[in-house]
Amino acid sequence: MCGFGGYFGSGVAPAEAKPLLERMASTVAHRGPDERGVAVFADAGLCHTRLSIVGLADGQQPMSIGDGRLSIAFNGEIFNYVELREALRSRGRVFHTSSDTEIILHLYDERGPDCLADLNGDFAFAIWDAQHRRMFLARDRMGVRPLFYTTVRNTLFFASEAKALLRVPGVEAEIDPVALDQIFTLWVPIAPRTPFKGIHELEPASMMIVEQGKQTVRPYWSLSFPDHCSRSRYTDENAAAEELRALLADATRLRMRADVPVGSYLSGGLDSSIVSALAAGMTPEVLRTFSVAFDSEEHDESAFQKEMAAALGTMHSSVQCRDDDIAAVFPEVIRFTERPILRTAPAPLFKLSALVREKGLKVVLTGEGADEVFAGYDLFKEARVRRFCARQPGSRIRPHLFRKLYPYLPGLKQQSAEYLAAFFGAGADALDDPLFSHNPRFRATGAAKLFFSADLREALSGYDAAEELASRLPAEFGRWHPLHQAQYLESRFLLPGYILSSQGDRMAMAHGIEGRFPFLDHRLVEFAATLPPEMKLKRLVEKHILREASKNLLPETILRRTKQPYRAPDSQSFRGAGEKDYVREAMSAEKLAAGGLFNPASVSKLFAKSRQQPLTGFRDNAAFVGILSSQLWLETFTGSRFRASEAA
Amino acid sequence: MTNNIKDSVRAFIVENFLFGDTSFALEGDASLIENDIIDSTGVLELVAFIEEQFGLTMADADIVPANLDSLDRIAAFVSARVGAEASLSA
Numbered sequence: 001m002c003g004f005g006g007y008f009g010s011g012v013a014p015a016e017a018k019p020l021l022e023r024m025a026s027t028v029a030h031r032g033p034d035e036r037g038v039a040v041f042a043d044a045g046l047c048h049t050r051l052s053i054v055g056l057a058d059g060q061q062p063m064s065i066g067d068g069r070l071s072i073a074f075n076g077e078i079f080n081y082v083e084l085r086e087a088l089r090s091r092g093r094v095f096h097t098s099s100d101t102e103i104i105l106h107l108y109d110e111r112g113p114d115c116l117a118d119l120n121g122d123f124a125f126a127i128w129d130a131q132h133r134r135m136f137l138a139r140d141r142m143g144v145r146p147l148f149y150t151t152v153r154n155t156l157f158f159a160s161e162a163k164a165l166l167r168v169p170g171v172e173a174e175i176d177p178v179a180l181d182q183i184f185t186l187w188v189p190i191a192p193r194t195p196f197k198g199i200h201e202l203e204p205a206s207m208m209i210v211e212q213g214k215q216t217v218r219p220y221w222s223l224s225f226p227d228h229c230s231r232s233r234y235t236d237e238n239a240a241a242e243e244l245r246a247l248l249a250d251a252t253r254l255r256m257r258a259d260v261p262v263g264s265y266l267s268g269g270l271d272s273s274i275v276s277a278l279a280a281g282m283t284p285e286v287l288r289t290f291s292v293a294f295d296s297e298e299h300d301e302s303a304f305q306k307e308m309a310a311a312l313g314t315m316h317s318s319v320q321c322r323d324d325d326i327a328a329v330f331p332e333v334i335r336f337t338e339r340p341i342l343r344t345a346p347a348p349l350f351k352l353s354a355l356v357r358e359k360g361l362k363v364v365l366t367g368e369g370a371d372e373v374f375a376g377y378d379l380f381k382e383a384r385v386r387r388f389c390a391r392q393p394g395s396r397i398r399p400h401l402f403r404k405l406y407p408y409l410p411g412l413k414q415q416s417a418e419y420l421a422a423f424f425g426a427g428a429d430a431l432d433d434p435l436f437s438h439n440p441r442f443r444a445t446g447a448a449k450l451f452f453s454a455d456l457r458e459a460l461s462g463y464d465a466a467e468e469l470a471s472r473l474p475a476e477f478g479r480w481h482p483l484h485q486a487q488y489l490e491s492r493f494l495l496p497g498y499i500l501s502s503q504g505d506r507m508a509m510a511h512g513i514e515g516r517f518p519f520l521d522h523r524l525v526e527f528a529a530t531l532p533p534e535m536k537l538k539r540l541v542e543k544h545i546l547r548e549a550s551k552n553l554l555p556e557t558i559l560r561r562t563k564q565p566y567r568a569p570d571s572q573s574f575r576g577a578g579e580k581d582y583v584r585e586a587m588s589a590e591k592l593a594a595g596g597l598f599n600p601a602s603v604s605k606l607f608a609k610s611r612q613q614p615l616t617g618f619r620d621n622a623a624f625v626g627i628l629s630s631q632l633w634l635e636t637f638t639g640s641r642f643r644a645s646e647a648a
Numbered sequence: 649m650t651n652n653i654k655d656s657v658r659a660f661i662v663e664n665f666l667f668g669d670t671s672f673a674l675e676g677d678a679s680l681i682e683n684d685i686i687d688s689t690g691v692l693e694l695v696a697f698i699e700e701q702f703g704l705t706m707a708d709a710d711i712v713p714a715n716l717d718s719l720d721r722i723a724a725f726v727s728a729r730v731g732a733e734a735s736l737s738a
């Protein structure tokens with residue numbers, strides 16, 4: 001796991017190439033603290049910072065084969081590299097290193113861009129094909145590893161993090177107001193858009209080919225589900241559970257491959273417990289596990305973490321997270337997320353990766369992805385209850401089911417059936433609306449835009465983020481089961497745009513830690529997509545088939561546990577001892593006016609309210625964290641104000 | 649009286665839920681939920697305000713959108729309750 005960057009085009013003077021690549025590499029040095037390398041070609045260049053995990057002695061990058069005919073800078077892992085190497089050897093290929101990096105070069109040499117179909121891994125890479133004068137970029141299927149790019153002076157520049165592109169002369173950081181609107185509605189920018197105007201993200205499961213002055217981006221894989229009315233090939237639940245067990249075990253086995261020890265995150269929930277249990281059974285050493293514990297009882301799961309660690313006999317370490325710990329690291333967190341966020345949940349994971357590094361590990365498995373793949377989120381149940389209510393509008397009985405969904409939100413328990421129905425928009429959305437499952441979330445989040453400044457509102461006039469999202473859905477989306485539609489929205493947008501990036505790669509790589517995700521093995525994702533919806537969300541029991549497949553793996557208390565979503569204290573983190581100087585400064589009328597994004601008078605009332613009492617509402621918390629993180633983003637990357645005249 | 653109630657509730661909503669933002673024209677019949685002005689905890693804040701401001705006690709059965717989801721509904725509910733309590737004490 002590493003960081004990389006590069007360029008292709010005539011916009012870099014030969015004398016400037018090496019210093020520029022070195023600057024770019026130094027900006028992402030945290031991603032690869034072990035080694036660094038630069039390679040300059042005619043009108044092209046690659047740089048790399050290495051976190052040595054596979055092929056410790058001989059995996060230096062940029063790496064070339066064929067006397068420099070093909071060169072690569074690669075971030076990530078190809079988990080099936082052993083099998084691929086054997087197959088390549090049998091076809092006469094000769095290898096000079098033991099790394100997975102060289103595999104990609106040989107595969108590309110054989111098959112060109114089609115080589116991506118053979119890769120089982122989390123990757124982003126750039127191959128310089130000197131013979132064809134082609135730069136080939138690609139990113140893994142689910143969007144685990146990042147890849148950003150921009151074009152300046154007819155030259156393509158790319159890098160693992162956007163901040164490396166800001167080292168390129170002529171690239172200035174400026175906030176994209178449309179991206180901000182998308183974050184304040186959907187939680188994520190819709191890729192390829194990023195919060196940096198003019199800097200794009202290569203979408204998951206996509207490749208870019210640059211040759212003869214032309215950039216072509218196209219997908220090489222897509223998440224898809226069967227037609228609603230088609231009969232699933234999985235009718236026998238036991239057989240499906242058996243297949244799932246085998247796939248998950250193999251996905252974990254492949255992700256244990258490393259020339260360094262592999263640990264595991266252990267949240268105390270079902271998913272990371274399954275992964276840890278499988279990993280513990282596959283390693284001859286004692287597995288190292290890691291978790292976050294919170295002072296706040298509402299967020300803490302340490303009792304379950306300890307139970308699971310004891311059951312597996314792991315060597316367990318945890319980091320205690322107090323409310324003001326989040327405030328202490330939040331500016332650094334935003335420097336790494338490189339985007340405004342509406343929740344503080346990445347911050348404890350920033351601390352957790354520091355703990356892993358301190359304990360001497362570089363690689364951890366996590367349970368991330370299971371909620372998307374096996375329908376674990378409350379939102380999936382909520383959509384089902386909303387449909388149930390919509391079948392009998394006006395029912396006073398049906399809305400009581402909403403109470404079952406969010407046991408950790410006490411405010412909801414006290415509401416009447418009429419209010420429950422109203423809050424969840426039961427009956428408000430057309431059942432065939434493609435965003436039906438997510439509309440309540442988008443509406444609740446979008447309410448935080450009332451803090452936008454008049455200039456920003458003006459710039460965004462007429463823009464509708466949800467409408468744009470709907471326009472990006474595949475043609476066959478309407479033929480899928482409603483649960484599958486909701487799964488697609490989560491997996492295709494929120495997963496890469498927030499969970500795997502702001503909470504995942506960026507927090508782990510801030511301390512040079514590689515996260516690996518067995519649930520996101522594409523074979524498992526494809527298998528789960530073909531399962532009947534009821535095997536995943538059985539009535540209102542989430543991840544049913546996963547529980548069935550894990551029966552003999554976990555203690556009953558963990559197996560039967562209702563999902564507790566991972567959350568951290570939000571605006572509460574910035575009260576009392578958490579009200580650091582930077583918080584006051586960022587939320588001050590002067591800084592807000594200077595930034596130009598938010599209405600200082602409204603924000604000052606929100607800030608005052610948060611000081612008087614902890615903010616309890618979803619909107620107010622999202623607004624507080626969103627405003628603070630946007631202000632920090634401006635401060636960190638631009639130091640300048642939003643310019644309404646150049647918006648949208 | 650209804651107008652006084654409405655003005656008082658409007659001022660509370662603008663200050664507490666719209667954070668002073670007056671750009672949104674809060675019409676009397678506008679749904680507080682559908683316009684994303686109020687959420688589940690906001691309802692309880694609103695109830696506390698009505699009880700304190702108008703000297704009422706609201707039963708659980710009173711806390712429904714039919715009584716509280718717009719300025720008009722709140723004003724009608726409060727004026728009916730204030731009127732009823734006044735005639736009881738007369």
